[in-house]
Amino acid sequence: MNIRRVFAMAYKEALQIWRDPRSLAIALLMPLMQMTLLGYGVSLDIKHVPLCVFDQQNNQQSRGIVERFVSSGWFSISHTLTRQAGIRHAMDRGECIAALVIPANFSRRLATTGSVGVQAIFDATDVNTTNIAIGYMQGVVALINARIDARWAAAHGVRLPRTGQVDLEQNTWFNETLDSRNFIIPGVVAVILALVGAQLTSLTVSREWERGTMEQLISTPVTALEVMLGKLVPYFVVGLIDAVFCLAAAAWWFGVPFRGSILTLFVTTALFILVVLDIGYLISVRIHSQLGASQVALLITLLPTTLLSGYTFPIDQMPAPIRALTFFVYPRYYVTILRAIFLKGSGLADLWAPSLGLLVYAVIIIWLAARAFRKRLD
Amino acid sequence: MNTAGPAILAEGLTKRFEDFTAVDHLDLRIEKGEIAGFIGPNGAGKSTTIRMLCGLLRPSEGRALVAGFDVDREPEAVREHIGYMSQKFSLYGDLTVRENLRFFGGMYRVARKDMGERTRFAITMAGLSGREDALVRTLAGGWKQRLALGCAILHRPPILFLDEPTSGVEPEARRRFWDLIHDLAADGVTILVSTHYMDEAEYCNRIALIDRGRLVAMGTPSQLRSRHLGGRLFEIRCAPLGAALQVLRDAPGVLEAAIFGDRLHVLLGPGGLDETTLSGFLEEHGVKAQAARLVTASLEDVFVQLVSGHHEGQA
Incomplete structure (x- = not known):
């Protein structure tokens, strides 16, 4: 390998990137746009579940119950109904996910028997959301019961017996606010870099074929490895700038806590960018039309990356064969690495396994791409 | 470079694309310092032959030696010794004249101390003085061709393949181009040049007439006239x-x-x-x-x- 040729190739490629400011602008702005879309679009937290209320009692006590739901912050009242049939209507139109029905004899039964049922109805079309809403509902009801018990005890001058109860004291580490955004945003960064990186280089060889410059290039003694390295260098810089944009947006715009070291972040990110650029390059070597190469790059990066990288769908919960498949999906390593660096502050020593995964990937792809580049027209 | 043998030697050189035979058992022997013309209509197999001789296409049959190296087995050694100008203009249009020269100088590893002089020579030769910083896509056809020649000879190759270098170039520029070719031959460069302009054949030392992939005749222009009519x-x-x-x-x-x-x-x-x-x-x-x-x-x-x-x- 001759460093002079690598340099000449890199310089030429950089000039071509620089002379095409529109493509460069897209390459630099696209990740930020996607960051905004995906960052805001993907959230697993559900707040203000729309709730419709059919309060048949409608006295101070029952209204107090409803008030508890609102003040919890988890529910907002979408409808206050006067007929049972209204619930079905509201759910059909998607205006509420849950309904609360308070019976007409609420206060009397509570006073006489000390216990009364309220009915909760859920729209279970979206099972995930419904489960979360049921959890919220149980939480609110538990609070209400505790207060009723306390009030009853106070009114009757009884000290509640301290039964031997165990309280679960929850401690959540690394993402103390349990904000799903902190979990998802680092994954979004990995997904965007995987998509954009492959796009960047998918055109670089096919462009030479399409413009006819390849024939002249391969008539020179340049080697496949020199062409690849030379072409990757300037795109590596563009890829790093994209990474800085996305990571900065994650930390400062979306406020994901950053607890790791910049050095660990740089080393692993550089490795990941090398992999994604080389995937694009490999595609470009194999497919001689720019449009075709860019489409294939999108196709083979988009689906595995979004579905199998673990950025939203947890890998642990996948069936075993699919889970085995994710080891071939290179973004999964970077998703793991980024989450660990951001939220746990892990260093390279902790991250040796996924880093090694990326390294092995890089070596294999570089080898494949160098082999795939043929200095022949047939 | 092997000093004993001919600059270019082909024996039974054949190229088939599926069931179409583009080059059909071609024998060729071109001595050092010759200007050999490849003459024939479009589709006769001229480009395919030149591409095989440059190691860009693999022969289906037969063999060829360029500068003493086998084009199929030692294509990189061949590439070190040749300059090639493809039929379709293939320099970088979004780079300037100087940047293209610098790029190909790098590809051929022209010594840095020689780059200044070689670049100046190529620019003067191509008549591009004063346009060194013009983007190549803005140049007219004749200039582009001469710049392509300049890029192909930056590393002073002993053998030069020019595939229809003058097609689509105005007559005045064509004449200038042939003057350049003669200057190079005078310095001992072997040149294989293809053309479909019959009048240009007269500028060559020897011509190979090619039709439908076959070598129809080979000789000096006067030999061909007297012998084959x-x-x-x-x-x-x-x-x-x-x-x-x-x-x-x-x-x-x-x-x-x-x-x-x-x-x-x-x-x-x-x-x-x-x-x-x-x-x-x-x-x-x-x-x-x-x-x-x-x-x-x-x-x-x-x-x-x-x-x-x-x-x-x-x-």
């Missing part, structure tokens, strides 16, 4: 031309008759009609004709003659 060529003014052509087709001793501008070119073999009886024969058949005149055959005449005979032979 098989008769003497006469020019005759007559009218109407169509009727005259009809009459001569089946006349004794006529090998070939073709309309050439406002007159006929008639190739006469031994026996049958000759220059004294030709116009009389036409007048007998109701064609007004002047006296026949012996002309020097152009290479185009030779080519037409060779190719038509070749095709009849095949049919």
